[in-house]
Amino acid sequence: MTIDFKQDILAPVASDFATMDKFINEGITSKVALVMAVSKHVVEAGGKRMRPVMCLLAAKACGADDLEKHRKLAAIIEMLHTATLVHDDVVDESGLRRGRPTANATWNNQTAVLVGDFLISRAFDLLVDLNDMVLLKDFSTGTCEIAEGEVLQLQSQHQPDTTEQTYLNIIHGKTSRLFELATEGAAILSGTPQYREPLRKFAGHFGNAFQIIDDILDYTSDAETLGKNIGDDLMEGKPTLPLISALKNTTGEEHEIIRRSIATGGTADLERVIAIVQSSGALDYCSLRATEETDAALNALNALPDSEYRQALINLANLALHRIQ
Amino acid sequence: MTIDFKQDILAPVASDFATMDKFINEGITSKVALVMAVSKHVVEAGGKRMRPVMCLLAAKACGADDLEKHRKLAAIIEMLHTATLVHDDVVDESGLRRGRPTANATWNNQTAVLVGDFLISRAFDLLVDLNDMVLLKDFSTGTCEIAEGEVLQLQSQHQPDTTEQTYLNIIHGKTSRLFELATEGAAILSGTPQYREPLRKFAGHFGNAFQIIDDILDYTSDAETLGKNIGDDLMEGKPTLPLISALKNTTGEEHEIIRRSIATGGTADLERVIAIVQSSGALDYCSLRATEETDAALNALNALPDSEYRQALINLANLALHRIQ
Numbered sequence: 270m271t272i273d274f275k276q277d278i279l280a281p282v283a284s285d286f287a288t289m290d291k292f293i294n295e296g297i298t299s300k301v302a303l304v305m306a307v308s309k310h311v312v313e314a315g316g317k318r319m320r321p322v323m324c325l326l327a328a329k330a331c332g333a334d335d336l337e338k339h340r341k342l343a344a345i346i347e348m349l350h351t352a353t354l355v356h357d358d359v360v361d362e363s364g365l366r367r368g369r370p371t372a373n374a375t376w377n378n379q380t381a382v383l384v385g386d387f388l389i390s391r392a393f394d395l396l397v398d399l400n401d402m403v404l405l406k407d408f409s410t411g412t413c414e415i416a417e418g419e420v421l422q423l424q425s426q427h428q429p430d431t432t433e434q435t436y437l438n439i440i441h442g443k444t445s446r447l448f449e450l451a452t453e454g455a456a457i458l459s460g461t462p463q464y465r466e467p468l469r470k471f472a473g474h475f476g477n478a479f480q481i482i483d484d485i486l487d488y489t490s491d492a493e494t495l496g497k498n499i500g501d502d503l504m505e506g507k508p509t510l511p512l513i514s515a516l517k518n519t520t521g522e523e524h525e526i527i528r529r530s531i532a533t534g535g536t537a538d539l540e541r542v543i544a545i546v547q548s549s550g551a552l553d554y555c556s557l558r559a560t561e562e563t564d565a566a567l568n569a570l571n572a573l574p575d576s577e578y579r580q581a582l583i584n585l586a587n588l589a590l591h592r593i594q
Numbered sequence: 595m596t597i598d599f600k601q602d603i604l605a606p607v608a609s610d611f612a613t614m615d616k617f618i619n620e621g622i623t624s625k626v627a628l629v630m631a632v633s634k635h636v637v638e639a640g641g642k643r644m645r646p647v648m649c650l651l652a653a654k655a656c657g658a659d660d661l662e663k664h665r666k667l668a669a670i671i672e673m674l675h676t677a678t679l680v681h682d683d684v685v686d687e688s689g690l691r692r693g694r695p696t697a698n699a700t701w702n703n704q705t706a707v708l709v710g711d712f713l714i715s716r717a718f719d720l721l722v723d724l725n726d727m728v729l730l731k732d733f734s735t736g737t738c739e740i741a742e743g744e745v746l747q748l749q750s751q752h753q754p755d756t757t758e759q760t761y762l763n764i765i766h767g768k769t770s771r772l773f774e775l776a777t778e779g780a781a782i783l784s785g786t787p788q789y790r791e792p793l794r795k796f797a798g799h800f801g802n803a804f805q806i807i808d809d810i811l812d813y814t815s816d817a818e819t820l821g822k823n824i825g826d827d828l829m830e831g832k833p834t835l836p837l838i839s840a841l842k843n844t845t846g847e848e849h850e851i852i853r854r855s856i857a858t859g860g861t862a863d864l865e866r867v868i869a870i871v872q873s874s875g876a877l878d879y880c881s882l883r884a885t886e887e888t889d890a891a892l893n894a895l896n897a898l899p900d901s902e903y904r905q906a907l908i909n910l911a912n913l914a915l916h917r918i919q
Contacts, residue, residue, distance in 0.1 A: 301742045303749040356711060360704040379685040379748055382707055386681060386714070387741035393718055394734035400727065409719035416712035417626045423704055424628040 272588040274317060278581045282325040285336045289321055292344040296395055299387070307372050307384040311351050314369045320346045320451045323472065323585065327455035329578035331464045338399055338458045345392045346451045352388035353415065353447075355381050360423070361505065404457045411450045418442010422507070429516065429528040431508035437477070445476025467572035471582065474566035479589050481559040484509035486592065488546050503542060506534030510558065512542075514551035523549070556593055563590045597913040599642060603906045607650040610661045610668075614646055617669040621720055624712070632697050632709040636676050639694045645671045645776045648797065648910065652780035654903035656789045663724055663783045670717045671776045677713035678740065678772075680706050685748070686830065729782045736775045743767010747832070754841065754853040756833035762802065770801025792897035796907065799891035804914050806884040809834035811917065813871050828867060831859030835883065837867075839876035848874070881918055888915045 272278070279286060297308035321343035328339040357363070358371040359381045365371065373381040389412075396408055422439045425431045452468035487502045488511050502509050508531050515527050523545045530538050546552055566586050573579050597603070604611060622633035646668035653664040682688070683696040684706045690696065698706040714737075721733055747764045750756045777793035812827045813836050827834050833856050840852050848870045855863050871877055891911050898904050 299742055301746045301749065304742055304745045307745075353711075356707050359707055378703065380745070382681050382684055383741060383744045383748060385707075385711075386678075387738060387745060389711070389714060390734065390737040390741050394731075394738050397727070397730045397734045402722070402725065402727075405722045405730070406719075409715065409722045412715040413712060413719050416708060416715050417624055417629055419708045420629045420632075420705070420712060421626045423708060424626065 272584050272591065274588065277584040278326075278588065279322055281577045281581050282322065282329060282336075285325050285340055286318070286322060286343075289325065289340040289343045290318075292341055293347055296344055296348055296391055297388070303376075303380065304384060304387055307376060307380055308388060310375060311355050311372050311384070311388075312348070314367060315347065315351065316367055318347055319585070320350055320447060323448060323475075323582065324451040324455050326578045326581050326585075327452040327464075327468050327472075328459050330573050330576055330582060331456050331459035331461040331468075332574070333455070333459040333461075339455055341395060341399060342404075342454050342458060343451070345395050346447065346454070348388050348392040348395075349412065349450075350447055352385045352392065353419070353443075355385040355388065357419070359385075360419075399458070401457065404454055407453055407457065408450055411446050414442050415446050416442075418444075418446065425508055427506040427532050427534060428508060429531040431513060431531075433510065433513050436508065436510055436513055440477055440480040441473065444480040445473045448472035448476040448479075464573055467569045470569035471566045471586075474562045474569065475586050475589065478559045478562035478566065478586070481510055481555055481562065482589060482593050484511060485552060485555045485559070487511070488543055489552065489593075499543075500536045500539045503530055503539060504534060504536050506531050510555050511546045511551050514554045515542075515546045515549045518549040518551055518554075519545060559590060559593065563587070597909050597916065599913065602909045603651075603913065604647055606902050606906050607647065607654060607661075610650050610665055611643070611647060614650065614665040614668045614672075615643075617666055618672055621669055621673055621716055622713070628701075628705065629709060629712055632701060632705055633713060635700060636680050636697050636709070636713075637673070639692060640672065640676065641692055643672055644910070645675055645772060648773060648800075648907065649776040649780050651903045651906050651910075652777040652789075652793050652797075653784050655898050655901055655907060656781050656784035656786040656793075657899070658780070658784040658786075664780055666720060666724060667729075667779050667783060668776070670720050671772065671779070673713050673717040673720075674737065674775075675772055677710045677717065678744070678768075680710040680713065682744070684710075685744075724783070726782065729779055732778055732782065733775055736771050739767050740771050741767075743769075743771065750833055752831040752857050752859060753833060754856040756838060756856075758835065758838050761833065761835055761838055765802055765805040766798065769805040770798045773797035773801040773804075789898055792894045795894035796891045796911075799887045799894065800911050800914065803884045803887035803891065803911070806835055806880055806887065807914060807918050809836060810877060810880045810884070812836075813868055814877065814918075824868075825861045825864045828855055828864060829859060829861050831856050835880050836871045836876050839879045840867075840871045840874045843874040843876055843879075844870060884915060884918065888912070 293312055299305050324343040328336055355372050359373045359378050363371050364374040418439055449469045449472045452472040453465050456465040456468050512527055526538055526541055530542050563586050570579055618637055624630050649668040653661055680697050684698045684703050688696050689699040743764055774794045774797045777797040778790050781790040781793050837852055851863055851866055855867050888911050895904055
């Protein structure tokens with residue numbers, strides 16, 4: 270079965286999604302022209318807005334009727350996500366994201382750093398307006414963990430001894446935590462605290478699967494499907510799961526090539542590294558792990574009543590997994 | 595009369611200040627070693643901790659007895675201040691701050707951006723723990739304005755047509771707003787909302803004076819007294835008040851030299867620019883404006899009852915002004 274994002278995932282919340290999108294644009298309003306221009310540029314460069322969609326679906330799956338607050342929360346989450354992308358692009362010195370010039374490339378690093386700061390602050394400002402202390406605490410703690418995950422990733426760059434556990438800590442912070450906030454936040458605002466834990470588990474495992482798949486694609490995809498070049502992670506000496514697994518599965522020269530590639534970065538050995546990652550069974554292991562994480566995500570959803578919204582969340586998890594199938 | 599920071603300003607809140615300092619160190623605790631190392635480095639590089647001192651003095655001046663919450667707030671403010679410095683140093687590509695290597699110089703831009711993000715998030719996380727919605731709203735709005743001030747400054751770089759009003763908007767955002775948060779926050783936590791407005795005015799005008807003085811010193815000081823080099827602002831083409839005022843007071847060749855220096859940046863004409871800033875009366879005007887702002891700050895304090903704490907705030911404003919006397 271082919272899953273269609275618009276039809277099988279977005280449709281049940283399409284009208285709330287459209288209203289949410291307007292709210293993002295209101296949120297980035299500023300008296301400072303440069304703040305507006307950059308914010309508009311980066312927000313418009315957004316992709317499928319998966320996090321807001323997940324938030325709205327989770328709200329409906331909790332039985333929420335009026336999504337007014339959830340729409341605001343979904344917009345806030347997308348703003349936080351955009352802010353981290355803007356800073357990530359500075360950190361990674363990226364010139365393109367999803368085929369469009371990044372903020373640091375269009376303007377400069379300075380502008381990107383400061384507008385990223387503005388987006389974080391504005392997201393918190395809008396969050397405070399939702400007037401929910403439990404929600405606020407979840408988000409303030411969560412954003413700390415996101416930043417820590419990003420720094421842990423930086424700390425692990427060029428470190429061939431990075432363990433799978435450290436890798437999981439990194440991707441939980443940099444990717445899964447925000448998905449968790451999107452669904453946990455929906456449960457909190459819906460007044461259904463009993464669904465907070467299962468939705469957090471769903472989103473956490475979904476995020477892990479999503480990131481593992483992204484890291485697989487960095488060794489198997491091309492620019493067209495992913496919007497980034499094959500070998501980007503290797504270039505930066507990032508010890509992602511394909512390399513960690515390849516190190517486990519190899520000895521001798523092959524092992525040394527992977528170690529050295531992580532330690533030095535660069536793509537001089539890219540073709541050999543790709544060959545080793547494939548022949549060593551590392552990609553098979555990564556696919557298995559992504560499938561396990563997806564299964565765990567779907568499992569967690571059993572705690573929620575059956576509905577078209579829960580089904581859309583299931584479809585989303587399966588669609589993500591289809592990227593490597 | 596010579597004002598001594600320790601004796602005449604810090605002394606009345608010295609013990610609360612010491613406890614506050616410990617709280618900053620607890621606040622920057624993280625499981626990620628690199629987060630800890632960088633946070634410790636930048637927090638220890640702190641100067642007089644003027645903002646926390648002001649917060650504690652304002653609390654006592656409001657009649658607060660137990661400063662437990664205020665100490666936490668003071669620490670949060672210093673963390674926010676540190677975060678903006680860390681990002682500023684990335685933006686300005688600074689290698690030294692107060693004679694110590696910056697985070698971007700010691701580690702790299704990437705680390706500085708992400709640890710700055712962590713400090714902002716942690717500051718908000720600790721702020722949420724204070725469990726006061728009015729305080730939270732003040733801070734979430736305030737940090738947006740701070741970021742906007744920073745971007746406005748960037749937008750005005752190399753713009754010789756920048757007006758004095760735009761300059762005031764810039765320094766209100768980048769400097770005065772955090773001073774305002776420090777004192778307003780103290781009034782909110784003290785349960786004395788009637789002092790919020792006068793304390794905000796005090797801190798706002800104090801901040802303006804403080805920044806104008808800083809901008810004067812960039813054309814009159816030397817590295818030893820300021821910890822930065824003369825001509826730093828000119829180097830970056832920043833249209834600060836000394837240059838805006840010099841443009842108003844000059845015509846012909848002198849006027850053109852200043853315009854060109856702002857437009858191009860660099861210090862090729864530094865000596866001539868300094869001579870023009872001095873001979874045109876621009877520095878006199880800046881000193882007058884700093885004095886007026888200080889007077890307005892002191893005036894606002896009249897709304898508070900006389901106390902040794904209010905006196906210490908008066909001393910602080912006078913000490914800042916003494917830097918150019």
